[in-house]
Amino acid sequence: MLLEAQIRKLARSNYWQEIYNSSKTCSGIHLFENQTNFSGIQYLFLYWLRVYSMIYSELAQLEWENLDIKVIENNDRCDALLYWRSKHIEKQIRKSKSEEKKSKQKPGMINVPIWEGIKKDKEGDK
Numbered sequence: 656m657l658l659e660a661q662i663r664k665l666a667r668s669n670y671w672q673e674i675y676n677s678s679k680t681c682s683g684i685h686l687f688e689n690q691t692n693f694s695g696i697q698y699l700f701l702y703w704l705r706v707y708s709m710i711y712s713e714l715a716q717l718e719w720e721n722l723d724i725k726v727i728e729n730n731d732r733c734d735a736l737l738y739w740r741s742k743h744i745e746k747q748i749r750k751s752k753s754e755e756k757k758s759k760q761k762p763g764m765i766n767v768p769i770w771e772g773i774k775k776d777k778e779g780d781k
Contacts, residue, residue, distance in 0.1 A: 659699065663730055666703035672711060675704040706737070 665671055678684040686704075687697055707727070714722050719740065726732045 658696070660730060662696070662700050663703050663707075666700060667707040667711075667727060671704060672708060675708060710736075 674684065674686060678686055686701070687693070689697075693701070710722070710727055710733070713719055714724070714727065719736070721739070722736060726736050
């Protein structure tokens with residue numbers, strides 16, 4: 656894991672964050688000499704560049720109260736925040752879906768499958 660720790664340190668540095676963000680908007684700026692067939696290390700570096708870019712953006716927007724620069728600089732704390740954040744977002748999504756289902760039901764209506772109503776009508780005809 657020593658290699659990953661070094662890659663993460665580079666990926667969160669101001670220098671590489673600037674290069675990464677500039678490469679997204681300026682077509683003449685490239686992170687690597689090769690433009691395709693990235694190595695495993697290059698993919699790992701790109702992954703952490705994206706993660707830290709997102710985290711720095713969230714820090715600037717004050718999106719998470721538990722997020723500060725000390726969290727970003729500590730791999731274990733950063734991983735814990737990312738885990739907590741993913742669980743928090745999953746919970747919000749579940750809540751949103753639940754509320755959406757409730758709002759689709761009209762107030763005062765009883766959800767009875769249509770065949771039950773038909774069955775009762777046929778029994779009443781007998």
